[in-house]
Amino acid sequence: MPSTMKDLVAEARANVATVSPGDARDSGELILDVREPAELGQSGAVPGALLVPRGTLEMRADATAETAEPRLTGQMGNGRVHVLCAAGGRAAMAAVTLRRMGYDATVIEGGMAGWKKAGLPVES
Numbered sequence: 001m002p003s004t005m006k007d008l009v010a011e012a013r014a015n016v017a018t019v020s021p022g023d024a025r026d027s028g029e030l031i032l033d034v035r036e037p038a039e040l041g042q043s044g045a046v047p048g049a050l051l052v053p054r055g056t057l058e059m060r061a062d063a064t065a066e067t068a069e070p071r072l073t074g075q076m077g078n079g080r081v082h083v084l085c086a087a088g089g090r091a092a093m094a095a096v097t098l099r100r101m102g103y104d105a106t107v108i109e110g111g112m113a114g115w116k117k118a119g120l121p122v123e124s
Contacts, residue, residue: 012092019106021118024082044122087111
């Protein structure tokens with residue numbers, strides 16, 4: 001039987017650790033926002049977070065690619081990447097992908113909604 005998107009997200013969530021928004025912020029480690037640019041205008045952005053939309057993640061996370069993002073690739077073997085999206089589904093799938101690529105990645109619980117609920121700063 002084919003998998004649905006819900007199945008894929010559930011599987012990803014079962015295979016990656018989560019971190020609270022406050023712990024992610026306080027860690028001083030990279031926060032990776034995998035939302036689309038238009039979403040930032042609608043719900044704001046986490047100060048200092050790196051935006052790499054989910055659809056471009058693999059080419060930006062591959063240090064051997066011309067499209068590599070140095071802020072991200074510099075984390076491999078040097079620190080954890082805390083992944084954020086709107087509610088957590090895309091972040092879970094992105095974190096699993098990053099882990100397969102050799103990164104230490106976690107998902108920020110609740111995504112941007114959880115970040116805001118925790119009363120953490122958001123840029124417009």
